[in-house]
Amino acid sequence: MTSGLVYYLSGLAILLGINLIAIWGLDLQFGLAGINNFAYIVFQAAGGYAAALFALKPAKAYGGFETYLGGFNLPFPLPLIGAAAVGGLLAVPVGLIAIRRLRADYQAMAMLVLSLIATGLAEAQTGLVNGPTGLALIPRPLVGIVHVTPLGYNWIFLGLTAGCCALAWWVARGISRSPFGRLLRAVRDSESAVAALGRNPDALRMKVLIAGGALAGLSGGLLVEYVTAWGPSSWLYPETFLFFTALIVGGKGNLAGGALGALLVPIGIVEASRHLPAFGYPGMIDSLDWVVIGACLLVFLWFRPNGLLPERKRVFRAGRQQAGGTQVSGAFAQRLTGSR
Amino acid sequence: MTLLLGIVIFGVYSAALLAIGAVGFTLQFGVTNVLNLAFGSILTACIFAEYGLTGHSTNLWIAMAVGAASGAVLSLLIGHVVVGAFLRRGATGFGIAMVTIAISLMVQFGLEAIQGPDILSYSAGSQATMNIGGVVLSSGQLTTIIVAVLAMAAVQVLLRMTKFGLAMRATAADVSLARTCAVSPARTRAVTWLISGALCGICGVLLGIGEGSFSASTGSDFFITLAAAAVLGGIGKPAGAMIGALIIGIVSQAAAAVIAPSYKTIAAWVILIAVLVLRPQGILAEFAADRELVA
Known part of the structure; x- marks a missing residue:
């Protein structure tokens, strides 16, 4: 392989890793707990901005080339930790606004509008994150400490991304397998039963919104530190549906489905289309990507709404440990946790 | 005074545009x-x-x-x-x-x-004006x-x-x-x-x-403002949508005039969120949560 191809593939692997983290975060919120978070991209964006502001020097250091709040010039890995923290913290106001007993479509719409408001504010408040132009010159982690070729740096960043992926996988799998994860599936499938058993569904949703938000923030931080620029046009509301499409194509509610979706949709459709022979004007293929994504979403919702790798049906047998007298509760629990 | 009159008149124009879609x-x-x-x-x-x-x-x-x-x-x-x-x-x-x-x-x-990189625009013919x-x-x-x-x-x-x-x-x-x-x-x-x-x-x-x-995104942005009018007026109620459009139209013109033009839509969207969260049934309608959803 030529070194150019190796460089390209390593970059692609980094993007795949970043998308994996984001999609697993959304899977926690949407696949596991059934929250229709149509504002998901805002969490990734907030993580990206946080990483950028923590890593950048104060705006004056660049001769007033861009304006923003902060600029703390923190060393690696603090910007990434900050990104995850900001993503998680953002879930609190979003959750307070949107987690309510609303019709599912109303809730989805409220989330969608939150996403648009966030974009509008980022563009209108130029002093916050440099307005519509966005931030540039964001320092990459460890630059100046390690001295390597661009390809060598890609390998280092790929290692970092892989480490973050492993962390995200560990967190998502841990939540999914824990008693908390079972509760979340129960909230998704039968909210009133959870409430009847003395648990607060809204509090449970809030917790998973925070966990998923932190993963989204982490992925945003990684993305921004890799591409070194971030602006409102990078996180317009349709991007949220890239992740939703990935989950619906791959299969929601399980990590393997999310991973397959990350491989097929953001990499398979969006990246592969860059290698088509050029036609039309520059940018036409990017627009057509979205048409294909929308069509994919419709086709899967029609033919295979549970995705290529559907969530395994879980049957909780309460009778295994205490024989007798648990038949009824076992059946009840099955109704609670069985996937629809 | 002219500012206030401007807000009201352009508010009514915005409301008229919004009301047609919102209804x-x-x-x-x-x-x-x-x-x-x-x-x-x-x-x-x-x-x-x-x-x-x-x-x-x-x-x-x-x-x-x-x-x-x-x-x-x-x-x-x-x-x-x-x-x-x-x-x-x-x-x-x-x-x-x-x-x-x-x-x-x-x-x-x-x-x-289809649109491509060109900006699509209507030729601004000389129009009669009213003062x-x-x-x-x-x-x-x-x-x-x-x-x-x-x-x-x-x-x-x-x-x-x-x-x-x-x-x-x-x-x-x-x-x-x-x-x-x-x-x-x-x-x-x-x-x-x-x-x-x-x-x-x-x-x-x-x-x-x-x-x-x-451009290709003109409608998506306008739709959210229009939805704000519909939801504010009680979603599913045409008469409510007219009132909602009037309120949204005047508020967004006021926000544009008083804060900054870019806040025109943001103000309307914030109202939409507030209504969805605080009073999803809107001003005039009963809540349709339990209604059947059929073709």
Whole structure:
């Protein structure tokens, strides 16, 4: 392989890793707990901005080339930790606004509008994150400490991304397998039963919104530190549906489905289309990507709404440990946790 | 004083534009119970259709007729055929939201692919203007206000005084009871999609010509403001949507004049969130949470 191809593939692997983290975060919120978070991209964006502001020097250091709040010039890995923290913290106001007993479509719409408001504010408040132009010159982690070729740096960043992926996988799998994860599936499938058993569904949703938000923030931080620029046009509301499409194509509610979706949709459709022979004007293929994504979403919702790798049906047998007298509760629990 | 008068007059113009779309949106929601997130994309498609078909003629009435026709066809196709098929398969609220979003993405970015890098704009012909106490209103803006008033009156007459309006209200209130009274809910819904699409098309064409230029994302942004008017007025209630449009129109003009022009839409969207969260049933309507969702 030529070194150019190796460089390209390593970059692609980094993007795949970043998308994996984001999609697993959304899977926690949407696949596991059934929250229709149509504002998901805002969490990734907030993580990206946080990483950028923590890593950048104060705006004056660049001769007033861009304006923003902060600029703390923190060393690696603090910007990434900050990104995850900001993503998680953002879930609190979003959750307070949107987690309510609303019709599912109303809730989805409220989330969608939150996403648009966030974009509008980022563009209108130029002093916050440099307005519509966005931030540039964001320092990459460890630059100046390690001295390597661009390809060598890609390998280092790929290692970092892989480490973050492993962390995200560990967190998502841990939540999914824990008693908390079972509760979340129960909230998704039968909210009133959870409430009847003395648990607060809204509090449970809030917790998973925070966990998923932190993963989204982490992925945003990684993305921004890799591409070194971030602006409102990078996180317009349709991007949220890239992740939703990935989950619906791959299969929601399980990590393997999310991973397959990350491989097929953001990499398979969006990246592969860059290698088509050029036609039309520059940018036409990017627009057509979205048409294909929308069509994919419709086709899967029609033919295979549970995705290529559907969530395994879980049957909780309460009778295994205490024989007798648990038949009824076992059946009840099955109704609670069985996937629809 | 001129500032205040300007806010009110341009607020009324914004409200007129919003009301045409909002009434169409809310009428369709009330009768079909489908939250159509593709409404904005249909709106954009109507501007594109009018621009392409009539060669952006300056005759507002021909433009509106073309917009209304294309809107009606698209709305019937998307709402009654595609969404209807998903509903018959048993899709629920979230599934339908996803379906309409997917259609919306396909339409919006399909149009973007057609549009290309050029900015599409209407030639600003010399228009007659009217001066109201220092505030200058163009004849196009005046026509928009007149069309809005006519459309609102027509919708009210349709709903209150015609047999079909009765069928629409019956379908909105209780489908099974309507069916026993020899009303065909399927036919009523199909015609409702047509009417809603026609209003959407008129609104889109007036928006495109009023703004002077447009892009593939014009409708999506405007739709959220229009939805704010519909939700504020009590989603599913045409009369409420008119009041909602008036409030949203004046508030957004005030925000644009007092804070900054970019806050025009943000103010409307914040109102939408507030109403969805605090009082999702809006000003005038009862909450439709338990209503059936069928094709």
